Amino acid sequence: MNLSDRLKTISEMIDNNTKTIVDVGTDHGYIPIYLAKNKKINYAIASDINKGPVEKAKLNIKNHNLENMINCRLGGGLTTVKKNEVEVAIIAGMGGNLIRDIIEDSLDIFRKLEYVILQPVQNPEVLKEYIYSKGYDILDEELVKEDGKFYEIFKVRYNNNIKEIENIYYEISEILLEKKHPVMKEYLSFKLEKYIKICDGLKLNSEGSISRKKELEFKVSKIKEFLECL
Numbered sequence: 001m002n003l004s005d006r007l008k009t010i011s012e013m014i015d016n017n018t019k020t021i022v023d024v025g026t027d028h029g030y031i032p033i034y035l036a037k038n039k040k041i042n043y044a045i046a047s048d049i050n051k052g053p054v055e056k057a058k059l060n061i062k063n064h065n066l067e068n069m070i071n072c073r074l075g076g077g078l079t080t081v082k083k084n085e086v087e088v089a090i091i092a093g094m095g096g097n098l099i100r101d102i103i104e105d106s107l108d109i110f111r112k113l114e115y116v117i118l119q120p121v122q123n124p125e126v127l128k129e130y131i132y133s134k135g136y137d138i139l140d141e142e143l144v145k146e147d148g149k150f151y152e153i154f155k156v157r158y159n160n161n162i163k164e165i166e167n168i169y170y171e172i173s174e175i176l177l178e179k180k181h182p183v184m185k186e187y188l189s190f191k192l193e194k195y196i197k198i199c200d201g202l203k204l205n206s207e208g209s210i211s212r213k214k215e216l217e218f219k220v221s222k223i224k225e226f227l228e229c230l
């Protein structure tokens, strides 16, 4: 089956020795189907809070004859999974705030997982700050551009290791910078243009707008610095 670049990158972040996963908010079920079809895993739970997506996933799984490898479950977040039932969770295609809330609601299960792949659609920096401040290690990161949009993907594991980093790194990944990720230049240029535009349009008629301008100017100078290193 042909997966989009975003879903393929998420699937490729699953280690070869991982045997069991849960895909939270599975919708179409494409990730577990791809992983099972390519023999990357032995067993998956395809879980969704809504009935329609669960029915859609069931049909797709049946069409691929994978009912013996993928179990569909209806319910919110990780509530559909028992402790130690799977090694890994994938939570993709939702807002950063929702992903954070899903993690907070099932901390006992989440912290036992070997690792988790998170792909926020909006507010990735909110999720990143939460992850660092709650003691998770970021094992790896990826960046995908698809249909004109950028998607950050995090691979994380709980380690009770609270880390304080400069705010800018919640938004611009140190790992992607270090990797000199091939999409990073375009991503930074996109952000640079966006912030310069906002800055230019700001009317400096309140304390709030003056401090917003300062904040944006700082980001612009940091992004320029990062671009020089790529």
Ligand SMILES: C[S@@+](CC[C@H](N)C(=O)[O-])C[C@H]1O[C@@H](n2cnc3c(N)ncnc32)[C@H](O)[C@@H]1O
Binding pocket: 007, 024, 025, 026, 027, 028, 047, 048, 049, 050, 053, 075, 076, 077, 078, 091, 092, 093, 094, 098, 102
């Ligand atoms: C935009 S789709 C993403 C599908 C797929 N994961 C992807 O990345 O392409 C979001 C899915 O998450 C489901 N969802 C939303 N909130 C959820 C929650 N709290 N727990 C589980 N699933 C949820 C929705 O029903 C929907 O099917």
